[in-house]
Amino acid sequence: MKKSIPVPLGELQIHPIVLKIKSYDPDESMTFSMKHFGQKTEVIVVQRNENYYIIDGGCRYYSAIEAKNIDVLECCVLDIPDEKIIEVRTNYNQKTKVHLLEKCWNIEHILNLIGKNQGKRNDLLGNDKFDNVDEFGKAGKERFEKACKLSGLNFCGKTLRKLMAVHEYEKMDDSLRLIDGIDNGTYRIDGAFKLMKSSIVKENKKIAKQNRKIEAANTDVWFKVFEQSSVDLSNLKKYRPQFAMFSPTYWTMKEYRNQGEMKYGQEPTLKEYLDNSRKFIDALMDIMDENGVIVIVIGESYSGGYKSVITQYEMMLIEAGLEILGVCEWVKSNPTPVVVENFFRPANEKVIVCKMKGAVVNFNPMMKKTKEGEKMVKKSHKAKDGTNRYFVQAEETTISNIITIPVFNNSEYKKYDPTFTHDAPCPMAVYEAFVESYTLPGMTCIDIHCGAGQGLEVFARHGCNVIGVDIDPVSVEFCNKRMNMVLGDRTESELLQAA
Incomplete structure (x- = not known):
């Protein structure tokens, strides 16, 4: 029997049985991930009296402490005796899927991105040349291919480059939750990459329109x-x-x-x-x-x-x-x-x-607010093969050719x-x-x-x-x-x- 609840950090600690077989060192990438993107995977705990003891997810626990902006962790509470803890922990390690975001942070280390400013990161990844599928930036194709193998990803370097482009984009704007969508199977990486590019185009148009209004107000x-x-x-x-x-x-x-x-x-x-x-x-x-x-x-x-x-x-x-x-x-x-x-x-x-x-x-068409009034991914008509299609809806959409004015x-x-x-x-x-x-x-x-x-x-x-x-x-x-x-x-x- 299990249940999921939010538990304050102060009420959590690593179970002593787990500490006998596992030591935890600070993980810079996971701390950064927790701080900026929050928790992605539940921590597995058992309850003893008023305290909750972690049996799987200790790294997330320590990263949350290091992040200093997380007070509560989502926990899956299991009702099992102590003698079952090691067995259950082993089963969870076999079954629990590592969130794609964590893999992206690991890949950043392999691609030598940690500590680089945004301009340098884009240069390394080739993000200024999205439309060239053979562009691998200064990191180079070989390093992308190596990152795929070391991370256990069953795809090629070109696909990894698209994934990392989406990952970099979501550090600035994660409102579309594209990495989550790839992780849960809603989108393929190529589909998420296209959605990202569409979002960038729409955002650039919005910025250009705002700039034109400012220019118009200041033009003699x-x-x-x-x-x-x-x-x-x-x-x-x-x-x-x-x-x-x-x-x-x-x-x-x-x-x-x-x-x-x-x-x-x-x-x-x-x-x-x-x-x-x-x-x-x-x-x-x-x-x-x-x-x-x-x-x-x-x-x-x-x-x-x-x-x-x-x-x-x-x-x-x-x-x-x-x-x-x-x-x-x-x-x-x-x-x-x-x-x-x-x-x-x-x-x-x-x-x-x-x-x-x-x-x-x-x-540069006049725009109006969409019904939802916010940027989001929406379903389109299905493809001929029956698969779902998606598109990015911006906060605004082009007006129709029916103009209602007094x-x-x-x-x-x-x-x-x-x-x-x-x-x-x-x-x-x-x-x-x-x-x-x-x-x-x-x-x-x-x-x-x-x-x-x-x-x-x-x-x-x-x-x-x-x-x-x-x-x-x-x-x-x-x-x-x-x-x-x-x-x-x-x-x-x-x-x-x-x-």
Whole structure:
């Protein structure tokens, strides 16, 4: 009969019978293991009166004392008489599996890693060259092969190198418990190694994103606002923006002030609207960087029934020579009332993400917290042979292409000038998702229908240089005022009027 309980160190001692046949010397690697990773295997004890006597696990007991940060050991309490102690101890030594972590610490001695700093250890193990299976660092293949034999491990040096890479990684981050997973048979070493590499990639992306935010907050930017039509942007060609985002006037939805002769959005036919839209796209493409990304926020027109405006707008973009990366659905959590005959209440618009033909795109997607909110290993679909597959889930995951954001709240611009009005600005939160995902600090961004300056502010807050274009002088004046208030001394500004 046996039971497992936690026992304070002060109530433990080695059984006198065991001390007659076994002496214990300090074990540096086990002490380090106990101190940093805790106990992995139970200590076997018997109880006599109020005391517990160790019959197997004395080395763990002394290592816990040396570690100085362990007060309690997990113990398996056996109900056996003294005359059975040696027999039972022998049986346990035959049956008890040495935890893989202990073997890793023994291998460290063989590979001459003890006492080396992290940089030196990585150099010895070749951890800076994970993808080269024939890289054995300065320790060399022969020493890895020797370590396998001396440790009783039935695999080759290449596999040992992967195991030791996982072991080194878990000294810095053991949240995935990969060594435990190998030890209990959940993962093979190769599988754990791949999970480790995946975890490192995700962590590096997270760090890079944090660094970009810090850089954006400390980057001096400039902005220029141009009062002109966006049909001709040739005067802006020297800026070569890498990112453009705008929301064009929707067809037959609203009539904006100071729109000049074109009256964009009020065309008698959809074809004329699309032809005018093409003029803006052609002018923009002419000035964009060769690796530029263009994002368009556009809604359907329900005037006189469904006209498939967005679908035909997409075809126009393709005919213009852009490559569409994808289309996001903007679902409005508080849609404005629109009555459509014989159809449901519209509550969505589209965000079309394009790139210049052949462009190499920077993409660092906006993230959201996972359900669990922490990094972990999760099961995936089983392989064809029926074995389990696993993947690393980080604390965050990429947002979907369904974006739920409220309709614009004019408080976003009223704080800069309570007297200013604009009929339908695109919310800053819509800009935010795409600016964060497709720009880097120092890039130049443009909004060719800048209106109330929502996009301009988001560009600048991400450390990007800003160009705004609008034919309405009232909007241009407001955007200039807004950006000077947003950026203060961080910027040089210009209000430019086309000749």
